[in-house]
Amino acid sequence: xxxxxxxxxxxxxxxxxxxxxxxxxxxxxxxxxxxxxxxxxxxxxxxxxxxxxxxxxxxxxxxxxxxxxxxxxxxxxxxxxxxxxxxxxxxxxxxxxxxxxxxxxxxxxxxxxxxxxxxxxxxxxxxxxxxxxxxxxxxxxxxxxxxxxxxxxxxxxxxxxxxxxxxxxxxxxxxxxxxxxxxxxxxxxxxxxxxxxxxxxxxxxxxxxxxxxxxxxxxxxxxxxxxxxxxxxxxxxxxxxxxxxxxxxxxxxxxxxxxxxxxxxxxxxxxxxxxxxxxxxxxxxxxxxxxxxxxxxxxxxxxxxxxxxxxxxxxxxxxxxxxxxxxxxxxxxxxxxxxxxxxxxxxxxxxxxxxxxxxxxxxxxxxxxxxxxxxxxxxxxxxxxxxxxxxxxxxxxxxxxxxxxxxxxxxxxxxxxxxxxxxxxxxxxxxxxxx
Amino acid sequence: xxxxxxxxxxxxxxxxxxxxxxxxxxxxxxxxxxxxxxxxxxxxxxxxxxxxxxxxxxxxxxxxxxxxxxxxxxxxxxxxxxxxxxxxxxxxxxxxxxxxxxxxxxxxxxxxxxxxxxxxxxxxxxxxxxxxxxxxxxxxxxxxxxxxxxxxxxxxxxxxxxxxxxxxxxxxxxxxxxxxxxxxxxxxxxxxxxxxxxxxxxxxxxxxxxxxxxxxxxxxxxxxxxxxxxxxxxxxxxxxxxxxxxxxxxxxxxxxxxxxxxxxxxxxxxxxxxxxxxxxxxxxxxxxxxxxxxxxxxxxxxxxxxxxxxxxxxxxxxxxxxxxxxxxxxxxxxxxxxxxxxxxxxxxxxxxxxxxxxxxxxxxxxxxxxxxxxxxxxxxxxxxxxxxxxxxxxxxxxxxxxxxxxxxxxxxxxxxxxxxxxxxxxxxxxxxxxx
Numbered sequence: 085x086x087x088x089x090x091x092x093x094x095x096x097x098x099x100x101x102x103x104x105x106x107x108x109x110x111x112x113x114x115x116x117x118x119x120x121x122x123x124x125x126x127x128x129x130x131x132x133x134x135x136x137x138x139x140x141x142x143x144x145x146x147x148x149x150x151x152x153x154x155x156x157x158x159x160x161x162x163x164x165x166x167x168x169x170x171x172x173x174x175x176x177x178x179x180x181x182x183x184x185x186x187x188x189x190x191x192x193x194x195x196x197x198x199x200x201x202x203x204x205x206x207x208x209x210x211x212x213x214x215x216x217x218x219x220x221x222x223x224x225x226x227x228x229x230x231x232x233x234x235x236x237x238x239x240x241x242x243x244x245x246x247x248x249x250x251x252x253x254x255x256x257x258x259x260x261x262x263x264x265x266x267x268x269x270x271x272x273x274x275x276x277x278x279x280x281x282x283x284x285x286x287x288x289x290x291x292x293x294x295x296x297x298x299x300x301x302x303x304x305x306x307x308x309x310x311x312x313x314x315x316x317x318x319x320x321x322x323x324x325x326x327x328x329x330x331x332x333x334x335x336x337x338x339x340x341x342x343x344x345x346x347x348x349x350x351x352x353x354x355x356x357x358x359x360x361x362x363x364x365x366x367x368x369x370x371x372x373x374x375x376x377x378x379x380x381x382x383x384x385x386x387x388x389x390x391x392x393x394x395x396x397x398x399x400x401x402x403x404x405x406x407x408x409x410x411x412x413x414x415x416x417x418x419x420x421x422x423x424x425x426x427x428x429x430x431x432x433x434x435x436x437x438x439x440x441x442x443x444x445x446x447x448x449x450x451x452x453x454x455x456x457x458x459x460x461x462x463x464x465x466x467x468x469x470x471x472x473x474x475x476x477x478x479x480x481x482x483x484x485x486x487x488x489x490x491x492x493x494x495x496x497x498x499x500x501x502x503x504x505x506x507x508x509x510x511x512x513x514x515x516x517x518x519x
Numbered sequence: 520x521x522x523x524x525x526x527x528x529x530x531x532x533x534x535x536x537x538x539x540x541x542x543x544x545x546x547x548x549x550x551x552x553x554x555x556x557x558x559x560x561x562x563x564x565x566x567x568x569x570x571x572x573x574x575x576x577x578x579x580x581x582x583x584x585x586x587x588x589x590x591x592x593x594x595x596x597x598x599x600x601x602x603x604x605x606x607x608x609x610x611x612x613x614x615x616x617x618x619x620x621x622x623x624x625x626x627x628x629x630x631x632x633x634x635x636x637x638x639x640x641x642x643x644x645x646x647x648x649x650x651x652x653x654x655x656x657x658x659x660x661x662x663x664x665x666x667x668x669x670x671x672x673x674x675x676x677x678x679x680x681x682x683x684x685x686x687x688x689x690x691x692x693x694x695x696x697x698x699x700x701x702x703x704x705x706x707x708x709x710x711x712x713x714x715x716x717x718x719x720x721x722x723x724x725x726x727x728x729x730x731x732x733x734x735x736x737x738x739x740x741x742x743x744x745x746x747x748x749x750x751x752x753x754x755x756x757x758x759x760x761x762x763x764x765x766x767x768x769x770x771x772x773x774x775x776x777x778x779x780x781x782x783x784x785x786x787x788x789x790x791x792x793x794x795x796x797x798x799x800x801x802x803x804x805x806x807x808x809x810x811x812x813x814x815x816x817x818x819x820x821x822x823x824x825x826x827x828x829x830x831x832x833x834x835x836x837x838x839x840x841x842x843x844x845x846x847x848x849x850x851x852x853x854x855x856x857x858x859x860x861x862x863x864x865x866x867x868x869x870x871x872x873x874x875x876x877x878x879x880x881x882x883x884x885x886x887x888x889x890x891x892x893x894x895x896x897x898x899x900x901x902x903x904x905x906x907x908x909x910x911x912x913x914x915x916x917x918x919x920x921x922x923x924x925x926x927x928x929x930x931x932x933x934x935x936x937x938x939x940x941x942x943x944x945x946x947x948x949x950x951x952x953x954x
Binding site for chain 2: 114115116131132133134135137139141142145146148151152153154155171172173174176177178212213223224227228230231232233237241268269270271272273343483486487490491494504505506507
């Protein structure tokens with residue numbers, strides 16, 4: 085069998101099949117599993133990339149029935165039961181790979197409301213590379229402000245706009261607040277980083293719309309304590325080199341001069357979802373998600389599973405359900421698919437996939453988080469501690485857990501962020517292009 | 520006063536002056552101090568970049584008399600006592616900075632025997648970026664070999680050439696040996712990484728020429744146990760996309776087909792050294808080092824100090840001395856310059872700089888190292904443990920010490936390397952260009 089994608093869904097599927105009598109090929113274009121919920125911490129210098137990524141080959145090194153193939157998936161031939169591949173390293177590698185069972189977890193990426201030209205200015209933090217790029221931009225903005233003697237030109241360097249107030253946007257805004265008000269407080273001699281403006285722009289009328297309104301209000305208050313200005317009911321209608329234009333419901337618009345815009349609004353599913361939709365006739369929604377059957381297979385293709393945030397799942401009543409695009413959903417779906425495959429080997433039936441919602445967590449900053457656990461609403465230190473333990477627990481690899489625990493303990497006690505480096509092979513060119 | 524360069528020399532100078540009644544501006548084009556002796560560990564996936572780099576601003580955040588300026592130094596006007604700057608972040612910042620006292624620690628870079636065109640193929644591991652680039656190439660070579668079905672085309676992917684058997688070259692070759700024979704041993708299903716050929720090419724007749732011959736022989740044996748073939752008495756005369764050409768003393772030459780060549784031979788001083796030589800009439804040697812007076816000042820410019828591996832130091836007899844290009848030399852020179860400046864404030868004389876050689880250390884792999892400590896020759900586990908403790912001790916920041924200690928303990932016990940990621944903003948383009 086072939087599993088596409090070493091994200092949360094694909095990884096769980098392979099982990100739960102590694103001791104089953106199956107031969108698994110895990111295809112990914114990257115050689116590591118990324119703990120995506122913490123990429124924003126790389127973007128703000130709190131963690132080092134190697135601490136939230138783990139080599140896929142290392143995970144399965146003792147499982148001779150699991151093979152990792154570093155390649156990009158470009159298409160499918162479902163009748164021939166083949167996946168079409170493009171090489172990632174050198175020109176080598178097979179052009180196709182055959183499967184008896186296929187699991188597709190292609191994930192999603194940020195969409196820019198159809199304005200792909202915004203991408204260059206408004207960086208996102210989904211991949212490790214984009215997180216490093218955001219880190220370079222954030223830190224370089226403070227450096228540029230320190231060097232800029234003209235007040236009018238300095239201000240846009242000290243204005244940070246985060247678009248989208250879902251968990252990632254809230255976390256990013258909160259972390260920039262901490263960076264400015266706490267970590268960098270004593271670092272400069274000309275500017276006072278605490279004067280930085282951090283704006284969180286959200287189209288809805290509150291932050292964290294997937295949480296109960298009372299927790300949204302608590303999160304907004306925590307953000308404001310960190311110096312973040314929450315602008316709800318505002319839509320971004322333009323992103324230029326010098327800032328963003330936001331419009332409110334009344335039709336009036338406002339330009340915000342900012343040199344650092346971070347995008348955390350709206351995702352679109354992997355193009356593999358659309359391809360699977362076209363090949364099987366399964367419905368594809370406007371966000372590019374393909375609709376799978378209640379058992380996560382494609383219609384008429386019981387040997388093809390799809391999972392994670394690239395799918396909607398048809399319910400028993402036929403209605404498609406959009407589960408939140410979070411790790412627990414993908415992980416449960418991965419484990420479900422593994423179980424379904426093991427059941428098939430024993431000719432057992434598997435009941436439809438059911439998502440067990442264990443709760444919803446978002447962190448804002450030091451001892452500030454909100455948690456909605458089966459109706460139990462938590463905020464402040466207790467929610468933050470829960471968030472902390474859950475995230476350390478789910479990190480792959482004991483070493484990473486320990487390293488992240490130390491980084492966080494140290495950040496908490498010293499208010500420092502050790503990895504605030506302007507670095508990466510592109511650091512110089514990146515800064516040049518934006519100056 | 521102005522200190523150029525936040526390397527080992529410049530950093531020590533500022534550290535030892537931060538409580539003195541002076542105003543210091545530390546100029547660096549990067550925002551961090553890099554623990555360069557461990558960059559090769561980033562290159563082989565043993566450490567994460569953030570673990571061997573530390574933000575300069577964080578080091579001096581509590582010292583209001585120390586200002587960090589992120590800019591590139593492009594020249595000097597010694598009569599006007601000014602340093603000429605070029606911006607690194609955005610277009611902002613001053614074009615010049617005035618000094619009463621100047622300390623220049625510009626460091627060095629790898630030279631390619633006058634063949635700068637070799638640089639693209641033969642990567643080095645001096646900067647954080649080049650180390651990440653080498654890591655990507657090393658790991659991608661194994662991935663490419665796994666995917667390559669043609670034996671003749673696979674072999675160059677599994678052939679690694681390290682040029683230069685000084686400490687860095689020996690460490691790199693040893694680490695690639697460990698990577699192939701130990702860390703990656705179980706990672707692949709088609710290739711056996713243990714069949715990788717690792718060649719260490721050295722022009723001299725032994726490795727580690729700065730060590731006593733008996734330790735060179737021990738190091739060579741340790742390397743061979745890790746599967747490294749040591750080719751001494753061989754000079755690289757060509758580096759192409761497909762490999763290197765080496766010539767021996769007899770005039771015959773040999774082509775080695777390899778897709779991964781790492782350069783660790785021959786450094787040239789920062790161009791700032793040549794500039795200072797031209798401006799003051801101080802001698803500049805073929806490696807670009809400027810000759811400073813016994814008190815590390817430039818001739819006729821007692822207010823300008825230069826230090827580190829961009830200088831030779833004139834001895835009492837007038838003969839220039841080349842100290843080894845290692846951290847302890849630069850650190851002692853940095854502390855010396857700080858003391859000289861404090862002495863001047865009190866109108867005291869400072870005796871000439873004297874290097875206290877505390878010993879010479881090089882590591883090859885697990886429990887394999889050599890140490891020459893004031894004539895005491897150590898090898899094996901005891902030398903390795905000494906190396907380990909010295910390197911952890913000298914890392915900047917308690918957090919980094921702890922993180923590196925954990926990474927190493929974990930690598931030692933599990934034989935793993937957690938950060939073997941093919942990543943960085945350029946990862947895809949880099950692989951594309953080389954395929």
